[in-house]
Amino acid sequence: MTVKIEAQHISLNYKGFKALKDISFSIEGGKIIGLIGRNGAGKTSLLSIISAFQYTPEGSLRVNGEEVFENAKVMRDIAFLYDADYSDQTENVKDMLDTVKKYRPYYDEEYAMHLVKRFKLPLDKAANKLSKGMQSALNVTMGLASRAPITIFDEVYLGMDAPTRNIFYKELLEDQEKHPRTFILSTHLVSEMDYLFDEIVMIHDGKLLLHENYGSLVEKGVSVTGHHKKVDEFVENKEILNEEKLGTTKSVTIFGELSEEELEFARKDGLEIGPVSLQDLFIHLTGGEE
Numbered sequence: 001m002t003v004k005i006e007a008q009h010i011s012l013n014y015k016g017f018k019a020l021k022d023i024s025f026s027i028e029g030g031k032i033i034g035l036i037g038r039n040g041a042g043k044t045s046l047l048s049i050i051s052a053f054q055y056t057p058e059g060s061l062r063v064n065g066e067e068v069f070e071n072a073k074v075m076r077d078i079a080f081l082y083d084a085d086y087s088d089q090t091e092n093v094k095d096m097l098d099t100v101k102k103y104r105p106y107y108d109e110e111y112a113m114h115l116v117k118r119f120k121l122p123l124d125k126a127a128n129k130l131s132k133g134m135q136s137a138l139n140v141t142m143g144l145a146s147r148a149p150i151t152i153f154d155e156v157y158l159g160m161d162a163p164t165r166n167i168f169y170k171e172l173l174e175d176q177e178k179h180p181r182t183f184i185l186s187t188h189l190v191s192e193m194d195y196l197f198d199e200i201v202m203i204h205d206g207k208l209l210l211h212e213n214y215g216s217l218v219e220k221g222v223s224v225t226g227h228h229k230k231v232d233e234f235v236e237n238k239e240i241l242n243e244e245k246l247g248t249t250k251s252v253t254i255f256g257e258l259s260e261e262e263l264e265f266a267r268k269d270g271l272e273i274g275p276v277s278l279q280d281l282f283i284h285l286t287g288g289e290e
């Protein structure tokens with residue numbers, strides 16, 4: 001089941017501090033959205049409004065045309081998984097999954113058990129006795145197995161080691177293909193996760209910086225690689241995002257598209273032209289080195 005999300009003029013104040021400023025966007029169903037922004041940009045605040053955890057009197061958040069806040073019918077279709085504090089959670093993994101089963105109409109128990117095996121989760125262990133990475137895997141399992149039309153993961157993968165994150169990415173892509181639904185993934189692991197995204201929502205200082213298709217976004221820049229002298233000549237007067245040098249070879253990422261003539265010139269000069277990375281664009285657009 002796929003649904004449409006429409007945010008219109010959303011603002012959020014925390015006791016006078018403006019965390020979100022007039023955010024509007026519309027997301028068609030069945031997409032994987034990467035929500036990126038620097039620390040404190042407002043990602044969690046925005047996600048908590050989408051998932052109706054947080055109310056804002058300013059603006060509206062609609063799913064298939066219906067306001068989400070205090071709307072039980074819509075809320076059951078939105079799963080919001082975040083880096084929860086399980087220190088007081090004495091229920092075991094099995095009981096926690098059974099609770100999810102009760103509230104999520106599209107929950108798939110067989111698939112949940114498949115994920116339990118993949119992540120090697122001990123069903124009889126209390127959540128507060130799981131390692132940090134296992135708690136992350138439990139969150140991911142609850143989120144994926146819910147098969148909610150909107151599934152939001154707010155940095156839940158932080159505790160996972162790299163091989164476990166890879167299992168998560170693989171499962172996410174496979175299950176999304178079989179059961180199309182909307183995923184919103186907030187992350188700082190931009191270069192690791194960019195291949196998952198269909199669209200990018202980038203926020204900065206509480207404002208929407210861009211909402212764009214991943215493919216067209218990474219066409220906004222190019223990387224130029226070759227002999228350092230030729231590369232330097234070629235990129236002169238261009239907006240440079242990043243530079244790397246290894247021996248006499250240099251790779252420079254620039255902002256802005258190249259004309260046909262420039263592309264032809266680069267080819268003749270033996271320069272290799274490649275795509276820009278989302279990470280470089282992110283650093284550039286949000287103004288600073290990380």
Ligand SMILES: Nc1ncnc2c1ncn2[C@@H]1O[C@H](COP(=O)(O)OP(=O)(O)OP(=O)(O)O)[C@@H](O)[C@H]1O
Pocket residue numbers: 014015017019037038039040041042043044045046
């Ligand atoms: N309950 C709160 N009371 C006051 N200010 C808050 C509250 N929650 C968040 N903020 C502030 O709102 C801004 C946005 O916070 P938010 O947690 O949404 O950012 P984020 O993009 O998720 O950050 P990070 O990447 O660091 O997790 C920050 O300046 C934060 O300090």
